[in-house]
Structures are given as C-alpha cells and as structure tokens.
Amino acid sequence: MRKIGIKIVSFYVLIFFVASSCVGTKINKNKVIVSNVPSKTNLDSIKSSNIPTLFELSPQGNKWVDSVYNAMTLEEKFGQLFMVAAYSNKDTVHFNAIDKLIQENKIGGLIFFQGVPVRQVKLTNRFQSKSKIPLFIGSDAEWGLGMRLDSTYRYPWNMTLGAIQDMKLLEKVGVQMGEQSKRLGLQFNFAPVLDINTNPRNPIIGFRSFGEDKFKVTERAIALMKGVQSEGIFSTGKHFPGHGDTETDSHKGLPTINFSKERLSDVEFYPYKKMFHEGLSSVMVAHLNVPSLEPRPNYPSSISYNVVTNILQKELGFKGLIFTDALNMKSVSTFKLPSEINFEAFMAGNDVLLFPEDVPAAIEKFQLAYSLNLFTDERLAFSVKKILKFKYKAGLNSFKPIITENLYNDLNSSENDALHYELYENAITVLKNTAAVLPIKNLDKQKIAYVKIGDDNNDAFVATLKKYAEITVIEDTNLDSLQVKLLPFTTVIIGYHKSDIAFRNDDLKSDELFKINFLAKNNNVILDVFAKPYSLLPITNFDDFEGLVVSYQNSTIAQIVSAELIFGAIEAKGKLPVSINTSFKVNDGLATEKLNRLGFTTPENVGMNAEILSKIDGIANKAINGKMTPGIQVLVARKGKVIYQKSFGHHTYDKMIKVQDSDIYDVASLTKILATLPNVMLQYDQKKINLETTLGTMSSIFKDSNKANINFKDLLSHYAGLAAGIPFYKATMDKSKFPSEVYFRKTSEDQFSKRMTDSLFIRNDFSDTIMKMIVKSKLSLKKEYKYSDLTFMILKDYLEKTTGQKLDVLIQENFYRSLGMNNSSFNPLSKFDKNRIPPTETDTYFRHQLLQGYVNDLSAALEGGVSGHAGVFSNAMDVAKIMQLYLQKGKYGNQQYFSEKTFEDFNTCYFCAAGNRRGVGFDKPQLGAEGPTCGCASMTSFGHTGYTGTMAWADPETQIVYVFLSNRTFPIAGENRLSKENIREDIQKVIYEAITD
Structure with missing residues (x-):
C-alpha cells in the first residue's frame, strides 16, 4: 500500500508540474497531450526551414538508425538522452558507478572532465565495452584538451584568438583540436563559445569569447568549427541564446539578460544563424533568465520550450543535436528537483541532457510521464533517432577500442608548438x-x-x-x-x-x-x-x-x-x-x-623536422658521456629564427655547475671571424684596402720585409706562405722555463698592466715584440695553402694602428653593442661573473693554473688576452647574431654594417682550383675529403672552427646558422677526440637531414 501511495502522489505532482510549466496544455479522456511538445506538424515545419540539409544519412545509415531504434526497449531509449559526467582522476567507486549507469540505465554518453589522457582512454574503452549501443564521448575543450586533462595541449583562449586576423590560422587550431579529440576517442568538443562578450565584467565568459563584435566572433567561430569538424569531430556552439552580457556566474546563480528579442536576434543570435548555414553540428542551451524570450519569471532558458523549440528549432531552423548546459549548475539545479529538471529540459526540446543528477530517478520520472502520455512516441523518436544518426555519422556503429600506445606523443606533437608560435605572432x-x-x-x-x-x-x-x-x-x-x-x-x-x-x-x-x-x-x-x-x-x-x-x-x-x-x-x-x-x-x-634580428620559433615553422633535429641531443650526450668535453652549447637557426638552442653537461667533470645558455665560452679561433674580420670588412667597405693591397702598404713595419708584397687576398686566404705560428712565449721564459721577470710582474704596474692571470702581468709593449718576430719570420718557398694564426695577428696590429683604437674597443663600438652581443667580450672577467665561464684548461706548461676567464691560447694571452686570432669569449646566441649578420650580407637590426658586395668578396674561394678551400678570412667547405664540415653544406657556406672545440657555420642556400661551443680542452688539451669522432660534423649532418623544404 505504501508503494502505491507514493505512485499516486508522484502522479499528482507530475500532473501539476507539467500543467504549471507548459503553455496551453490540452487534456482529453484518452491522453494528456502537451501542446508545446513537437507534434508531427511541428516536426514538418522544422524540416521545411531554409537551413541546408547537412545532417542527412545515406540509405545504409538510415537503415542502421531504424534497426537500432526499433530493437531498443523503452528504457534504452530514455537512457540515450543522458550524457553523464565522468572523471579519469577519480577512484574505482566512481568508475563502478559509471559502469552501473551504463549497464542498468543504458545511458547514451559521457562528458569527461578532469584527469589524464591514458587513463581516460582506458576508461573510454572500458565503458564502451559495457554499453550495448556505443556511447557519445564529449569534453569541454574550448582551448584544447588541456582545459580538462593533464599532459595535453592548451591553445590560446578565444579572446587571444580574437586578436588574430588570419582565419586560416584559426582553422588550423580547429584541425589540431579535432585530431587530438579523435585520438582521445571523443565525438564532441563542446566548443566554440559563440557568446558576444559585450560586458567586460562578465565573470564566466570573458576570455572564453572571441570578443565583443558579432561579425568578428562569427568569423572566428566558423573558422574554428570548420577545422574541428574537418576531422570528424562534432562542434557545439554555446551558450544559446547568448551568455555574453551577464554579471552572474551561471554555475552559481541564474543570470538575467534584459535585452529585447530584436536586440537578441540582431546580436546574440547572429553567430548561430551564420554557423547553421556552415554546418554547425550541435548547440548547447544556457541556463539564463531572458524575460523577452520566456515570460515566466526566473525561468531558465534551457528548459524553456519557447527558447529551445520555437526559437532555436523553428525560427532559426536548427536541425542538429541540442544539448542542455550542465544540469548540475546552480542556475538550474536549485530551480526544481533533478528529475524534474531533466524532464522539463526534454519537454522544452533538448535532445541530450548534459551532466544530469540522479539519472535513475530521472528515468523513473520519464517512465511515469510516458505511462501518463505526457509526451508522444514521436517526440521521443525525434531526439533518440537524431542521437543515433549522429552516432552513425561519428562511426560509432563500428566502434574500435582506442590504442593507448604513443598517446602522449600523438597529443603533444611538435606541430602544436609550431602553430602556437604562429598564433601569438599574429595575436x-x-x-x-x-x-x-x-x-x-x-x-x-x-x-x-x-x-x-x-x-x-x-x-x-x-x-x-x-x-x-x-x-x-x-x-x-x-x-x-x-x-x-x-x-x-x-x-x-x-x-x-x-x-x-x-x-x-x-x-x-x-x-x-x-x-x-x-x-x-x-x-x-x-x-x-x-x-x-x-x-x-x-x-x-x-x-x-x-x-x-x-x-x-x-x-x-x-x-x-x-x-x-x-x-x-x-x-x-x-x-x-x-x-x-x-x-x-x-x-x-x-x-x-x-x-632583421634573429627570432625564435619551432623547426616546423621554417621547414625543419623537430624529431630528426632531436637526434642532436644523443650526439651531444655521447660526447659528454665519452668525456670528449664536459659541456656543450648548440644552436641552430634557419630563415632568421632560432629553432634549437640547448646546453648539455657541466662546466667541469665534477658536475658542480650545469651549462646554461647564458654561459660564456672561450671561442678560440672563432675570434678571427667574430672580431677581427668584421672590422677588416669595414675597412674594405670604406675602400681603405682592396684585395690587391699589399702588406707593405697596409703597415710600414712590413715595408722592407720579405712580406711586403703579400697581397690582402693571399693573406686572408692563408695562401701567403706564412708560418702556422710562432712560439712567442719561449722568448719570455727564464732558464728555469718559468716566466721571466724581464717580461712579467705578479701585480699590475704602469708598464706591466696586461693581465694574463690573477697574478701574472706582461709588459705592455710585448705586442711590439710579437710583431717584430712576425716581420722577421720565414716564408714558405712554395706558394701553397697553410693555415696561419699570424694572418689575424697582423690584421689586429693593422686595425689598431689605422683606427687608433684597440681591437677590443673597436669590436664593441662597431658591432657588439649595436648587435646586442652583450655576452661577448675579450677579457670577460672584467664584465662577467666567473661562474658563467666554463674553464678551458689547466695550464701546466706556462701559467701553471686553471684557466677560467683567461684566454686559453698562449699567444693571445701574451697580448693581454686581446689578439686577432683568439681571445673572444661568447655564447651560442651571440655568435649566431654575427653569423646571421653575415648571412644577411651585412645587415642586422636597423643597420647596414657593410655592403652586400663586401660580403660576397670575402665569401669567395679564389684559390679553389689550386686546392685551397679558404675564402677571404672565412673557412669554406672541404675540397675532396679534407675540411671542417659534414660534407653536406653548400659551397657557398662559410664559417670557422676553434681549438677549444667550437664551430660557427652559415649556409646562404639553406639559410642555416649552426653554432657549437665547448671546452673540450678541459682539463688537459690532449688528444682531440671531439674532432676525431666528428661530433661537430655529425650534428651538422643531422641539421641538414632535418630539412623538409
């Protein structure tokens, strides 16, 4: 008797509930027919609207829908209306509860919220396996899966995208979102947001909107939708009829929209009208109080027949799926009992009841209402068949479990970051x-x-x-x-x-x-x-x-x-x-x-493959693990963009200090093209010298020497017959093979102020002694290629005497400061913290100490750390700037440093036919088997290598800049295994293999 009494009470409650909430209820002795439920005539009127037919199925698809529908029990039909919240970060109690809803209540779908991707995929496979009819799986992924899931990608917010003028970029966002949604096993992305955010104080939409202009919002929403749906994922426009001008969070209360219907039609409805014609799959109806659309006070739009059926379906002609907004939100959940809200939402014309509370009670309400003829079979079929139609279109008629292997990489591919850079560059x-x-x-x-x-x-x-x-x-x-x-x-x-x-x-x-x-x-x-x-x-x-x-x-x-x-x-x-x-x-x-300054992006944006480029990591680590060098900096740029910049290892093998991108290395012979050559090119550009200018003309000390007739071109091409080097230090040693007091002091004095170490200062005039020794040195009797440091020591002397300024001052004033090479300097200890400078060597033959911040090259040290062939300390980023300057033929930033012709003259190999690969100051790719590169760089490429384990190379044909810095000479400059094992060359080879265009 108690159960019967409860049913009688429920009956009268339901009759009152329907009668009070539905407009124009008609009752006859056979059926209770609610006039605001679509009748056959109403359905026909919807079909005859002027929206293009975008949701029709093939005969085979219709046959599947009909066969599945006809085989369903009434309870299974009711179940299809419910899309329940699921979380992959909860425990087995939650998972078992979902299992029960699937198996006992036959729910039609799940909307996933917080969690992690692999676990969600496993749960999706589990839940799908338990469902007789495959489930809809959806998610709020307005700015990508990262809106809900850890370890997944977050795209910029809609408002950020709203600043972009290139709609192709937004469509690319949609494509990537669609690909990732598909990979995760979703069919619905509840996006894009179509709200026109005309109220800056809107607490819940704001940045989720594309902006306040209806045309721009629509244009961007269409682009995003097209991208998503091109990947077979259904987009859901939200929040109808328009949540943009609210000051209440609908999760916490019922917002009011006090606009006339005419204003709503003109502004808030505008994106929907346009998107329906473009094929929007589904719409989400918001919980809003809109007096001009629903006369009942504080009556949520999501359960309003006038909003959902009369306006959305009849007036606007929408034929796709209609979702409620989450039915657990306070704006609607406190309005009536959950079971009543679900039923009212269905009666209003919604197809899918999203995030319902107490599904068993709701289905019981549906069963009771059906038994009382409160809605027709046609109304039920209208939504359920539509749901099945979309399941067929999504391929759920032949569902296959989602593969978890490689899921993380698939969801976080390098293409994501590539697009992200493009988006912000345009936003x-x-x-x-x-x-x-x-x-x-x-x-x-x-x-x-x-x-x-x-x-x-x-x-x-x-x-x-x-x-x-x-x-x-x-x-x-x-x-x-x-x-x-x-x-x-x-x-x-x-x-x-x-x-x-x-x-x-x-x-x-x-x-x-x-x-x-x-x-x-x-x-x-x-x-x-x-x-x-x-x-x-x-x-x-x-x-x-x-x-x-x-x-x-x-x-x-x-x-x-x-x-x-x-x-x-x-x-x-x-x-x-x-x-x-x-x-x-x-x-x-x-x-x-x-x-024309270097920028930053991903490899894909300049025609490179990030996965191939990542092989550099393995080669660098091989060198470090093999103790070929304790640390490395590698930088790769293409088309004016740095695409790879990493530091590996430590300053020393004790692993106390990790190498950072900002650390400063002794770049050794890179000094030739980083400091001396650019200043020489200025002299050439100003026509103070030319390729035929002789040493005797350039410098009076050579006028009567055996080197007087060496011309500039031969000199810079290492084709002048100069000795490879001179052991200048021997002249400064006493009989005990220690630095002589004639040349050195332990503390700085007026005539001994050039610092070689913390406690060793050389005579200021020893540079003159060096030049005299060079003047008197022998020349090769045979004209042949012989690499010589003396060339750049001569050029340093020429520059300083011609300009009246020291080389370290010249390079700063003429290049480094304006280039922004603020991490480059001779004698870096006067400017930089010692802990930023990896040591190069423990000098056991002259200075007898660890060299950290003092130039490794002894000849350069004897010149007080400033020489034409060595002495510069720098990092990979700064080196890349001057290499990019060369690549841009003298232009960088807002300045033309020297002419294109000057660069071309210096980057020419004048003696290649004679077997000499060198340009004018630049090293060039190998001729035959010998040379500094991988053999894959073009013949127009140029650069230099350095004794401490450095390399800087640029290629005009591929627009690539490659910088490799290390301290391979630490702790003792013994066998050069870094060179013997082709570490620098192998990295360069990977760079060229990574080129895709």
Whole structure:
C-alpha cells in the first residue's frame, strides 16, 4: 500500500508540474497531450526551414538508425538522452558507478572532465565495452584538451584568438583540436563559445569569447568549427541564446539578460544563424533568465520550450543535436528537483541532457510521464533517432577500442608548438607606440631596465629580452628608491604577469595600478600586459605610456614572442577584440616595423623536422658521456629564427655547475671571424684596402720585409706562405722555463698592466715584440695553402694602428653593442661573473693554473688576452647574431654594417682550383675529403672552427646558422677526440637531414 501511495502522489505532482510549466496544455479522456511538445506538424515545419540539409544519412545509415531504434526497449531509449559526467582522476567507486549507469540505465554518453589522457582512454574503452549501443564521448575543450586533462595541449583562449586576423590560422587550431579529440576517442568538443562578450565584467565568459563584435566572433567561430569538424569531430556552439552580457556566474546563480528579442536576434543570435548555414553540428542551451524570450519569471532558458523549440528549432531552423548546459549548475539545479529538471529540459526540446543528477530517478520520472502520455512516441523518436544518426555519422556503429600506445606523443606533437608560435605572432597587439619606441632600435645607445608587476612567472620573457640586449632587472618594494634606481635608464619595460589559469581574476590591484602609473609618469615606459585586455580597464589615462603591448596570456611562448616583437624580430599584427573604456576600441592595433634580428620559433615553422633535429641531443650526450668535453652549447637557426638552442653537461667533470645558455665560452679561433674580420670588412667597405693591397702598404713595419708584397687576398686566404705560428712565449721564459721577470710582474704596474692571470702581468709593449718576430719570420718557398694564426695577428696590429683604437674597443663600438652581443667580450672577467665561464684548461706548461676567464691560447694571452686570432669569449646566441649578420650580407637590426658586395668578396674561394678551400678570412667547405664540415653544406657556406672545440657555420642556400661551443680542452688539451669522432660534423649532418623544404 505504501508503494502505491507514493505512485499516486508522484502522479499528482507530475500532473501539476507539467500543467504549471507548459503553455496551453490540452487534456482529453484518452491522453494528456502537451501542446508545446513537437507534434508531427511541428516536426514538418522544422524540416521545411531554409537551413541546408547537412545532417542527412545515406540509405545504409538510415537503415542502421531504424534497426537500432526499433530493437531498443523503452528504457534504452530514455537512457540515450543522458550524457553523464565522468572523471579519469577519480577512484574505482566512481568508475563502478559509471559502469552501473551504463549497464542498468543504458545511458547514451559521457562528458569527461578532469584527469589524464591514458587513463581516460582506458576508461573510454572500458565503458564502451559495457554499453550495448556505443556511447557519445564529449569534453569541454574550448582551448584544447588541456582545459580538462593533464599532459595535453592548451591553445590560446578565444579572446587571444580574437586578436588574430588570419582565419586560416584559426582553422588550423580547429584541425589540431579535432585530431587530438579523435585520438582521445571523443565525438564532441563542446566548443566554440559563440557568446558576444559585450560586458567586460562578465565573470564566466570573458576570455572564453572571441570578443565583443558579432561579425568578428562569427568569423572566428566558423573558422574554428570548420577545422574541428574537418576531422570528424562534432562542434557545439554555446551558450544559446547568448551568455555574453551577464554579471552572474551561471554555475552559481541564474543570470538575467534584459535585452529585447530584436536586440537578441540582431546580436546574440547572429553567430548561430551564420554557423547553421556552415554546418554547425550541435548547440548547447544556457541556463539564463531572458524575460523577452520566456515570460515566466526566473525561468531558465534551457528548459524553456519557447527558447529551445520555437526559437532555436523553428525560427532559426536548427536541425542538429541540442544539448542542455550542465544540469548540475546552480542556475538550474536549485530551480526544481533533478528529475524534474531533466524532464522539463526534454519537454522544452533538448535532445541530450548534459551532466544530469540522479539519472535513475530521472528515468523513473520519464517512465511515469510516458505511462501518463505526457509526451508522444514521436517526440521521443525525434531526439533518440537524431542521437543515433549522429552516432552513425561519428562511426560509432563500428566502434574500435582506442590504442593507448604513443598517446602522449600523438597529443603533444611538435606541430602544436609550431602553430602556437604562429598564433601569438599574429595575436599580440600594440596599442601605443609613441615616437616609434617599438621596436627598440640603436641598442648601442640604449640602457634598458625591466620591472615586474604581477604574481606569475616571467622567466621566459626576461630570458628572451636578454637575448636581444643587456637588460637590468630592477626590484624594489619602495617606489621612491625604485625610481632612483631607474634614473640611468633610457627605457623601462614593465611586464604585467598574471596566471592564465582559467577564471582567475587578473584585474590590476590598486597598488599595482598606482605603481604602473607612477613609473609611466617618471620614465619612458613600455607596458607589456600578459593578461586579458580587460585588465587595462582600471587605467584611465594612457598618455604617459610610450609603448603599450597586449600579449593576452602569460604562457611561455607568449612571453618569447612578445620579447621578439619588442625588439623587432616580428612585426605587430594583432587587433584588439574588445574595447577598453573609451581609450581603445575594437580592432585597434598598430603595425610595427620588422627588423632583421634573429627570432625564435619551432623547426616546423621554417621547414625543419623537430624529431630528426632531436637526434642532436644523443650526439651531444655521447660526447659528454665519452668525456670528449664536459659541456656543450648548440644552436641552430634557419630563415632568421632560432629553432634549437640547448646546453648539455657541466662546466667541469665534477658536475658542480650545469651549462646554461647564458654561459660564456672561450671561442678560440672563432675570434678571427667574430672580431677581427668584421672590422677588416669595414675597412674594405670604406675602400681603405682592396684585395690587391699589399702588406707593405697596409703597415710600414712590413715595408722592407720579405712580406711586403703579400697581397690582402693571399693573406686572408692563408695562401701567403706564412708560418702556422710562432712560439712567442719561449722568448719570455727564464732558464728555469718559468716566466721571466724581464717580461712579467705578479701585480699590475704602469708598464706591466696586461693581465694574463690573477697574478701574472706582461709588459705592455710585448705586442711590439710579437710583431717584430712576425716581420722577421720565414716564408714558405712554395706558394701553397697553410693555415696561419699570424694572418689575424697582423690584421689586429693593422686595425689598431689605422683606427687608433684597440681591437677590443673597436669590436664593441662597431658591432657588439649595436648587435646586442652583450655576452661577448675579450677579457670577460672584467664584465662577467666567473661562474658563467666554463674553464678551458689547466695550464701546466706556462701559467701553471686553471684557466677560467683567461684566454686559453698562449699567444693571445701574451697580448693581454686581446689578439686577432683568439681571445673572444661568447655564447651560442651571440655568435649566431654575427653569423646571421653575415648571412644577411651585412645587415642586422636597423643597420647596414657593410655592403652586400663586401660580403660576397670575402665569401669567395679564389684559390679553389689550386686546392685551397679558404675564402677571404672565412673557412669554406672541404675540397675532396679534407675540411671542417659534414660534407653536406653548400659551397657557398662559410664559417670557422676553434681549438677549444667550437664551430660557427652559415649556409646562404639553406639559410642555416649552426653554432657549437665547448671546452673540450678541459682539463688537459690532449688528444682531440671531439674532432676525431666528428661530433661537430655529425650534428651538422643531422641539421641538414632535418630539412623538409
């Protein structure tokens, strides 16, 4: 009797529930027919709309749908309506509960939330195996699978994509999202968001929207949808009828939209109308209070027949699947009992009930309603057959388990980062650029400081800025003392860094706002905002800012690309997707100049294969593990972009200090082309010398020598018959084979100020002695190729006497400062921390100490560490800059250092026919079996190698720059195994193998 009584009560509750919630209920003695449920006539009217027929199946598909539907029990039909929440990060209790819903309640699908990909795939296979009819698997992946899953990719937010003007890029995002969704076993991605975010204070949409302009939102949503659906994944437009102008989070309460239907039709509905014609598969209906569409007060749109059926299906003609928004959200879950909400959502015209609560109770409600004829078989068939139709279109009629092998790599391929770089290169937006402060030019005249504001990481931004120029990071909590520290600087870059964890508030705090305004008023400021554009709303006056950059998010790639833009490696292309008060409007965005500076990207973006390139790691580690060198830096650039930069090993074999990209190596003979040659090329470019100029003309000390008639071309081609070298140090040793007091002091004195070690100073005039010894040295009787350090020692003497400046000063003033080679120097201990300099050797034959920060080459040491053939210390990034300068035939940044003709003259092999591979100062690829390269570089390529285990090479034909630095001479410069085992050459070979175009 108790059970009967409960059913009687349920009956009257249900009759009241339906009668009160449905408009125009008609009751006859045979059936209770609810007039707002689609009748046969209503269904016909939907089919006759002017939307193209995009969801029709083949006869075979229709046959499958009909056969499956006809074989289903009533309970199985009800079950198909429910798409239940699943988590791969929960325990077996949760998994077993899902099993039970599948097996007992015959649910139709799962929406996965938090977890990890391999576990989710295993669970998908498990759950699919337990379901008689394959399940829909969906996920909210608005910015990629990373929105829900660990170890998966996160694309930029929609608002970031909203700044991009190239729709092909957004379609590529959709394609990649679709590929990853398919690989994970999904059929639905509940995206894109179609909300027009016209309310900057919207707490739940905001950055999830493409912007506030309906046309731009639509254009981008279509591009993304096309990409996703091209991979066989269904897109879901949301949140109908429009969640963009709300100030309530629908997860916590019911937002109200107080617009007229005409306004909604013109703005909020606009993307849906367009996307229906483009083939949008499904729509998600929001939980909103929209009085102009639903007269019942505070009645959620997701359960409104007028919204879901009359407007969405009849007026707008949508024929795809209709999902409710999650039915556990407070905006609807507190409205009625879960079972009642599910039923009302179905009665309103929704096909799939998403994230329902208490499915067994809901199905019981459906059974009771059906037994009371509260809805027709036709209504049930309308949704269930549509669901089956989409399952067939998704290939679920022949479901195969998802393979877990290689899943992580498939979901995180290098193509993801490649596209990510392209997206930020096109999104980052410049809103102010007073006096063309961006990009920063004339680095030799700049003194730049960086100040951080915000509580998130800024490492990639600062590190990349420092790859372009010397950047001083200034920190001080006291504004007055901070300002004092900033006085010497010409430019202050302020980085506003806020976490891009979803839904976190990144608005400027009052103290942050005050600090920014204060610094802008008192300095030349470039403000770079790594947060959504709305974070700028509290700033009411932008007049004090010289530069304003919106980088949108604080991801690593966003930071790298933004630094590139500041220094001109890329130009600004982005346009603002939303308004910032009255200061900036939608579509604002300034173009900036692109300079010829090295940038950064992934191998794929310059026609290289990242997987092949990764083989460099193995070769480098082979060298380190084989104790050919304790540490290595490798850099590869192509087409003006650094695509590979890694450091391996340690400074020494005790493994105390790991090699960093910023560490500075003794580059040995690379000095020839990094310091001496560029200055010689300037002399040549200014026509002070030419290829036929003789040594006797260039320098008076050679006028009456046996070298007087050696011409410039022969000299630089190592074709002049000079000795390979001279042991200058022997002249400075006493009878005990120790440094003589005639030439050395242990402390610095007026005439002994050239430092060789911490406690060894050589006579200032010993360089003159060196030159006299070179003048008197013998020449080869036979004209043949012989590599000689003397060539560049002669050129150093020539440059210093001609210009009146020392070589270390010349190279800084003429090249390094303006190139931004702020990690390059002779005698680095005067400028850099010793811990940044890997030691090169323990000198047991002259200086009798560990050489760290002092040049390894003894002849260069005898010149006080500054010689034409050795003495420069640098890192791979700086070396790459000057190699790129050569590759660009004298141009870098905003400066033409020397003419293209000058470069071509120096990069010519004049004596190749005679078996001499050398250019004018440059080394060139091998002739026959002998040479410095892998044998795969073009004959137009050029570069040099160094004794300490270094190599710098550039190839005009492939546009590749390759830099290898090491301290292979540590601890003792014995057998050169690094060279014998072709480590540098094998890495170069991999680089060329990685070229795809």
